Amino acid sequence: MAALELLSAEGFRPDGRRPAELRKLRARMGVFAQPDGSAYIEQGNTKALAVVYGPHEMRGPRSKALPDRALVNCQYSMATFSTGERKRRPHGDRKSSEMSLHLKQTFEAAILTELFPRSQIDIYVQILQADGGNYCACVNAATLAVIDAGIPLRDYVCASSAGLVEDAALADLSYLEEAAGGPQAALALLPTSGQMALLQLDSRLHEDRLGAVLEAAGGACRAVHAVLDRVVREHVRELTALLGD
């Protein structure tokens, strides 16, 4: 049996996409009534749910409160049924802690925390189905949830992954492409200003190729921004129409 090619001779990936093409992106805001903000996102087969509470008074040790800013508290967890084999520890393992820390770093850059001194903002993200691009789906879902909660943001945070296969840069990797072991980068971008909130690179990559991979990731982030923008505008329009005036 021939090995699965990541990029066929005609330039198609295993799921039939072109190298720079993204997976189908669907998103909904305000899926839950109880939290301050919530959002659900589907990127291809990856499904992520994000929920935001805040800003509210510090829970837990008050000594951790920052006197001039809000504390952003993120938790990343994967449902036990999200991967091929049942996941033993949904959260608390090293990978989840690392992801939570990355999410916290990303959102501290985007949220205007100086407006809420000595308070706390909680962002909880849950992966319901993992098919590659977990971190990116989380960031996109959390952005929508933070906008839904009415917390002031500097800009959207759009994330996408990119990899390299035989000199061709691929955007938005699926699980198959991630598992193949080539170099992959995850980029979280603030699209309007072009500033990067987080850039993570796995495996080794020659610096001559870095430009191509970053370009692919940047282009994908801007495409994600266009989709999220449309979702947010529709949601705002719906809300104002429902409330009258």
Add this chain to the structure above:
Amino acid sequence: MAAARRYCVPGERLCSAAEAAAGSGTYTRRGAVCAALAGCLRRGGGAGGVPQVAVLRDAEAQLLPDVGAVVTCRVCSINSRFAKVHILYVGSTPLRSAFRGTIRREDIRATEKDKVEVYKSFRPGDIVLAKVISLGDAQSNYLLSTAENELGVVVARSEAGVQMVPISWCEMQCPQTHTKDFRKVARVQPQFLQT
């Protein structure tokens, strides 16, 4: 029908900083005013006649008590040194989750601070109007003060469970049993009274 309104999203550039000041829901970056919320754009004259641009959301965003704000709180417990309260309203906006605050003994009254007895000023269950004097430090909650004529107890129940009527700035009387209780009573401004 309302005029065509403009919706904006976070990060969208609204105008230059020279044309208008940044109102609520916006921030300035590199000489331009950008939106920070997803909502409706509202242009208006701000304080001092300077045009201001603000982004409004229909749902109430969580408000935080700020220094100098008058808040409505409920007393949960008292001590010989302070009273612990739950902050319920900031101005006239209800808070989604109650914040905790403290009124120290020396902040209850403006005059004769050392002769104050907390038991004769507040009781658990009273609704109090207070002003935020500090956001607190690493150990404490919000610090509040009632050291003004307009601040203090507005609603209190007697031991019989009936709402008491204020007689003076330091006494309230129960209309049913006619017993007098000591409280630090607020002199509510006439425009806030509902007749």
